Amino acid sequence: MKRYDFIIAGGGMAGLSLAYYLSQSPLRDRSILILDKENKSRNDRTWCFWEEQPGPFEPILYRKWNTVEFFGTTYQGLLDIGTYQYKMLRGIDFYDHLKHHLAQFPSIEIRQATVNRVKDTPQGGFVIADDEPYMADYVFDSTHALKLDQPENHNLLQHFKGWTITTEKPCFDPTRPCMMDFRVEQHNDCRFVYILPFDERTALVEYTIFNDQLLSDEEYETALRGYIDRFLDTGTYTIQEKEFGVIPMSDEPTTERAGRHVVRIGTSGGYTKPSTGYTFQRTQRYLHEIVQNLVRNGKPKRRKSWFRQGFKMYMDSVLLNVLQYHRHPADDVFTRLYQNNAPAQIFRFLDEDTTFAEDLKIMTTVPMGAFTIAAFDVIRKRVIRAYPDGIRPRNKHWLPGKA
Ligand SMILES: Cc1cc2nc3c(=O)[nH]c(=O)nc-3n(C[C@H](O)[C@H](O)[C@H](O)COP(=O)(O)OP(=O)(O)OC[C@H]3O[C@@H](n4cnc5c(N)ncnc54)[C@H](O)[C@@H]3O)c2cc1C
Known part of the structure; x- marks a missing residue:
């Protein structure tokens, strides 16, 4: 061997x-x-x-951009991503x-x-x-x-279908990719379109959903066609490439x-x-x-700070809980995050490079009621996960009447 x-x-x-x-x-x-x-x-x-x-x-990057666009509920426009660049690799x-x-x-x-x-x-x-x-x-x-x-965890999927299209009319700004465009019907989920423009006539346009149910091919394509017809002045267009993906969003x-x-x-x-x-x-x-x-x-070990990573994971779970149980419209959650914080700070937060105090500050910018309920529900689920058979005193003799 x-x-x-x-x-x-x-x-x-x-x-x-x-x-x-x-x-x-x-x-x-x-x-x-x-x-x-x-x-x-x-x-x-x-x-x-x-x-x-x-x-x-x-x-080997295919494109990189110094700014990104965002279409949310109460904010539409460019996000200032500071010293970050948004990069694309094929x-x-x-x-x-x-x-x-x-x-x-x-x-x-x-x-x-x-x-x-x-x-x-x-x-x-x-x-x-x-x-x-x-x-x-x-x-x-x-x-x-x-x-x-496992039902005591949050198991969502990020699923998306994208078309690289070439259009008759110039309708893209190659300096402005769109990270999230929420102007699509939400169907009580989190749904948005994502656009990576390569030149004025070519872009990858992707319809993305966070939920637990994949769509049929036809449903993704109808949504994509609907978005292009409604928001992009393409003239006729041809589809050059298609992309489909499913990514786990799970704790x-x-x-x-x-x-x-x-x-x-x-x-x-x-x-x-x-x-x-x-x-x-x-x-x-x-x-x-x-x-x-x-x-x-000689050992392939990663250094882990259980407190730090545990807290970051807890915040991930809280957001997943808000999304999974529809505790607040997702388009508004993401809008508030990007509108009420410096977008570069949100990038740092998502990279888990922010401090505990910075995390707490960001958490004050989301809908408090929904996130508080979610925060308690996550703790409840964690307890169930840790004690699937219920919490029982270790020594049965401590039970009343058994002394
Ligand atoms: C379409 C798509 C777009 C994505 N876009 C982004 C993005 O923009 N940004 C981001 O951060 N993440 C993105 N992701 C998520 C993630 O980055 C990718 O899924 C990434 O490829 C994961 O890397 P991986 O090595 O874990 O899996 P993979 O890249 O899928 O590699 C696993 C490899 O294992 C091979 N394999 C599987 N089973 C076997 C077997 N039994 N025997 C031999 N070989 C096997 C497969 O052929 C594959 O090459 C995207 C995912 C998808 C599907």
Whole structure:
């Protein structure tokens, strides 16, 4: 059986990013096997994220913008994102660039194979792919499918369908992407359109919903067509590409460390920010930390502040609770967040870079009644999660009448 230093199960965003950081580190000569069932030759997704400094994928960004537009309930206009840039990376550019980069390292091997099994053993991480067994000191797994079905947690989905369209008339401003346009029928959910303009005649227009029910293909397309006809003066238009995606928005606990030698990464590792679905930057940050620790002490551990992360997770749960139980119209919640705070501060908040005091200040700008009810309901759900059989005194002799 062939043994490697590291096996990366799943060569998508997280897997290839991890291989990239390893290749940039003193561990670049370690033997690394990347396994993926696909050859990653399709432009299957578009990533957007914000950053203040140039990042590792700067040369392959498709577009970047210094400002973004927002259409909410009581505010419509540009958001001042300060020193941040809103960046867009096409899936295909990322896959091509990283495969090309990794090909320079003879110790890194990419193999197209379906992973059937990942298991922790005393000797290391064990993988079976296309019936071949492999061992490694550490297996980094992004192929594990999350279940996310426990009712005491909040399990929403962010689902969206987008069209890249080319229009007859110039109708886009290429300097103004639209992060959220809530001028669409809400159907008691959270629904908005997202626009990434490439030039005056070409843009990705995406219809997005946060709820727990996927739509039929026809329903997404009717909504997209309706939005384009109503708000964009396109003349005729042609659809160049289509994108569909589902991202978990869940506070269900995930297992990042699936064993001594198995670490789950990316969506499988719970790296998605529950309240927004943004995963790209968090994954870069977490993987960078894992590689730093591997270099420093040979262990793929991430430093976690339980209080800090616990509080951030609690705030995610509260927002999910407001959305899931329709405690306040979602378009108004997001409008208040962006209108009553500096948008750059909201970016920092979503990146979990704000202090406890800053978090509390931001929390005063949301609808207080709805968020207070949600805050208590989250505590109630956490208690149920911790004590599924109810809270009972440990020593039965303490019960009245049993002394
Ligand atoms: C259409 C779309 C758009 C998105 N846009 C954004 C965005 O703008 N910003 C953002 O922050 N996040 C976004 N996300 C969320 C997230 O960033 C992506 O889903 C991201 O690709 C997750 O990275 P990952 O490595 O965890 O999963 P993936 O990139 O999906 O990688 C997993 C890999 O594992 C492989 N695989 C799965 N099962 C097996 C198996 N059994 N054997 C072998 N290989 C297997 C797959 O082929 C895939 O290559 C988007 C998601 C989607 C779907």
